[in-house]
Amino acid sequence: MNTQAPSAPAWQQEIYQVLKAGNVKQVAYVPDAGHSHVIRSVIADPDIEDVVLTTEEEGVAVTSxxxxxxxxxxxxxxxxxxxxxxxxxxxxxxxxxxxxTLVTMRGEYAEFNPWQGPMGKQTQAALELMGITVFRADDPDAVGEIVSAGFDAAFEAGEQVAVLLSQSLIGRKKWERSNG
Structure with missing residues (x-):
């Protein structure tokens, strides 16, 4: 019986590698399954402080x-x-x-939760209206390069950048009912 956790997809590992190679010292987040590999990796890394947020806007202040x-x-x-x-x-x-910022998308591909739809459809527009450059990753083979390019635009060129990780990239979510 194999009790070892399954390995994360290569694109998720590449995201953590970009952050590590880029000398990131703090990662702020509200827990999210789409970011779980990066979150677990950061928690295990003594050189990076994981900062759990109660709401996302706190993360803007943390990064600033x-x-x-x-x-x-x-x-x-x-x-x-x-x-x-x-x-x-x-x-x-x-x-x-x-x-x-790295943004896992909801309200797109095979979304089961109608509450996720409106913001999912307007995420890119909202970011752009606030002057944030948006890159989008849909292809697992391109994620590492897109994240690296966005990271460099932020920390080498001083820009504000969001990389959207598409819902089809992350995978389909399904509602699970408890039997209790």
Whole structure:
């Protein structure tokens, strides 16, 4: 009997490798299954501080504060969290802080939850309206390159960048009912 956890897909491993190679010192997140490999990897890495948030807009402040303190930080969130951050994104524009976020998408491919649809359909537009450059990853073979390009645009060129990880890339979610 194999009790070892299944290995994460290569594209998920590549995301963590980009963050590690880029000298990220803090990763802020609201727990999300789509980011689970990166979250587990960060928790296990003594060189990166994992910062669990109660709401995504706190992550904008965490990443900005990290930059002011001389560190690189990344925000992991789901597309529904982008709506929570819109007001805080003004901090990025006003202060011109570099910013990098990875966004797992909902409300797209085979979505079962109707509450995810509206924000999922407007995530890219909301980010762009707030001046954030958006890259999108749909192909597992291109994720590493897209994340690396977005990371460099943020931390080498000083831009505000979001990489959207498509719902088809992450896989289909299904509602599970408890029998209790």
């Amino acid at each position: 504060g990290a930059w002011l303190g001389g560190q690189r930080a990344v925000l992991l969130m789901q597309s529904s969290g982008v709506g929570n951050c819109v007001n805080m994104f003004s901090l990025l524009q006003s202060c011109r802080f570099p910013f990098f």
